[in-house]
Amino acid sequence: QVQLQESGPGLVKPAQTLSVTCTVSGGSISSGTSYWSWIRQPAGKGLEWIGHIYTGGSTNFDPSLKNRVTMSVDTSKNQFSLTLTSVTAADTAVYYCARDQMGRDCTGNNCYTNWYFDLWGRGTLVTVSS
Amino acid sequence: SYEVTQPPSVSVSPGQTATITCSGDNLGRKYVSWYQQKSGQSPVLVIYQDGKRPSGIPERFSGFNAGHAATLTISGTQAMDEAVYYCLAWDSNTYIFGPGTEVTVL
Numbered sequence: 001q002v003q004l005q006e007s008g009p010g011l012v013k014p015a016q017t018l019s020v021t022c023t024v025s026g027g028s029i030s031s032g033t034s035y036w037s038w039i040r041q042p043a044g045k046g047l048e049w050i051g052h053i054y055t056g057g058s059t060n061f062d063p064s065l066k067n068r069v070t071m072s073v074d075t076s077k078n079q080f081s082l083t084l085t086s087v088t089a090a091d092t093a094v095y096y097c098a099r100d101q102m103g104r105d106c107t108g109n110n111c112y113t114n115w116y117f118d119l120w121g122r123g124t125l126v127t128v129s130s
Numbered sequence: 131s132y133e134v135t136q137p138p139s140v141s142v143s144p145g146q147t148a149t150i151t152c153s154g155d156n157l158g159r160k161y162v163s164w165y166q167q168k169s170g171q172s173p174v175l176v177i178y179q180d181g182k183r184p185s186g187i188p189e190r191f192s193g194f195n196a197g198h199a200a201t202l203t204i205s206g207t208q209a210m211d212e213a214v215y216y217c218l219a220w221d222s223n224t225y226i227f228g229p230g231t232e233v234t235v236l
Contacts (some may be wrong), residue, residue, distance in 0.1 A: 019179070036231065037225070046227060046228075046229045046230045047165075047167075047173065047216055047230070048225045048227065049224065049225040049226075049227060052135070060223055062224055062225075063131065063224070078233065088235070094196075096172060101178070103178055103179040103182070104181055105161070110217075114160075114161030114163075114178070114179050114220060115161075115219060115220045115225070116163035116164070116175060116178040116179070116220075117173075117175060117218070118175050118178070120133075120171065120173055120174070122172055123172055124150040
């Protein structure tokens with residue numbers, strides 16, 4: 001079955017750039033909805049959606065982070081990546097990659113779509129410290 | 131920006147019913163999913179599209195969404211259900227997580 005595995009630097013200095021990559025195994029990154037998300041979780045705190053990327057390259061980010069975030073995808077390697085610039089200690093977190101899944105709720109002739117995450121990686125801890 | 135709230139904690143005795151609420155303005159007009167996160171593990175989807183269970187999720191997990199609140203109900207709660215539960219809503223092309231509810235099975 002499809003699995004996700006994050007990889008990252010472990011430690012990043014303040015003001016520098018954080019980069020993490022998610023490798024999709026057991027299936028093609030271009031199958032299904034082809035949307036893939038990054039989510040982070042500071043120690044002892046809740047989950048925060050960072051943004052997602054479509055394998056065609058389009059992206060959508062949370063407004064609070066969009067000025068510092070870029071995402072990219074390499075379909076030949078079955079990977080997608082997150083880059084976060086100008087990091088501070090507040091960016092210290094476990095970074096998860098996840099697969100966006102779409103549901104369709106149909107009643108009669110009306111159908112409504114909804115989105116959720118049906119598959120998560122194990123996460124990679126990134127610490128911002130000098 | 132849209133926000134959802136959850137109670138910080140819920141306690142339940144083994145075999146009893148745990149109910150976790152996720153509240154937000156007209157949340158019933160959006161679709162909600164729920165995630166279970168056990169200590170040291172990644173989140174796991176337990177409910178999607180308000181009340182649907184993914185394969186492999188026990189029938190004791192159920193969900194409902196109407197008005198200004200969504201609920202996750204765990205019937206016949208077991209010790210293995212002890213975890214933090216997060217609700218998730220989709221609004222204006224962004225995902226919004228609730229702050230999480232820690233379920234303790236006493």
